Amino acid sequence: MSKWFAPITLEAETAKLVPLSLDHLADLQKACADGELYKLWYTGIASPDKMEAEIDRRLGLQADGMMLPFSVMDKRTGKVIGQTTFLNLDPTNRRAEIGATWYARSVQRSPINTECKLLMLGHAFDEIGVNVVEFRTHHLNHQSRRAIERLGARLDGxxxxxxxxxxxxxRDTAVYSVLPHEWPAVKANLQWQLEKPRD
Incomplete structure (x- = not known):
């Protein structure tokens, strides 16, 4: 097992997770404007004018050991099209949450989210050796809840x-989780989703 969560690049066919950097500011500003995601009342995506402060905030939490933020790159274009994060890191109890995730509207029905979840869950369980990975979202964010449920995560409450x-x-928060013994089935499900024909 590798050491506790540290900056790393993770790569799949379409998606590439790279450590968050201020170098990604312009792409992230364009991505959050694609679909005006920052106007969604039930989530907390930074607007273009606040994106630099949001990057600084996440990097500060990373320096404190509380999160590991990524920029999500679309390998087809070489552009950063969103963010995702390991957060609420708890090395004592070997717990981690995957969250603070968003993608530009134009890539939301692409393989990117499935690939990112496969990369992150694989890193958490196979490389770090966590005891649980959590997912949390607003109980009224039905799109997010359906996506989490499609992963195979179970609702804790x-x-x-x-x-x-x-x-x-x-916010009433829906909490889901995946445990180590569930990971092989979740992994197989994610791989199947990536391999099946798309509409």
Whole structure:
């Protein structure tokens, strides 16, 4: 097993996960403007004018050992088209969460998210040796919940009034997880999704 989460590049056929950098600012600003993702009330994607501060925030949390943020690159174009993160890192209990994930609207129905999840889950279970990987989302974010459920993650429960969002509403958080003994089946499911013909 490799050491606890440290910056690394992970690569699949279409997606490449690279350590987050301010060098990615312009691409990330364009990506979040694609579909105006920052206007979604139930999630917290930075607007183009706030993206530099968001990158700085994530890099600060990385320096404190609390997260490992990635930029998601589309290898077909060489452009950064989103972000994803290992967060709430808990080395004592060997727990990690995959989250703070978003992609430009134009790539949301591509293989990229499935490839990213396969890369990240494989790194967490096969290289790091975690005891659990969590996924969390707003209980009303049905698109995100369906995507998490398609991975094969199981619903642990709903944390009611878990967070106060920037618009002042409270978020009930749906918590999902994958355990080590479930990983082989989840992996096979993700690989099957990538191999099956697309509509």
């Amino acid at each position: 709903i944390l009611r009034n878990h967070m106060i969002l920037p618009n002042g509403t409270t």
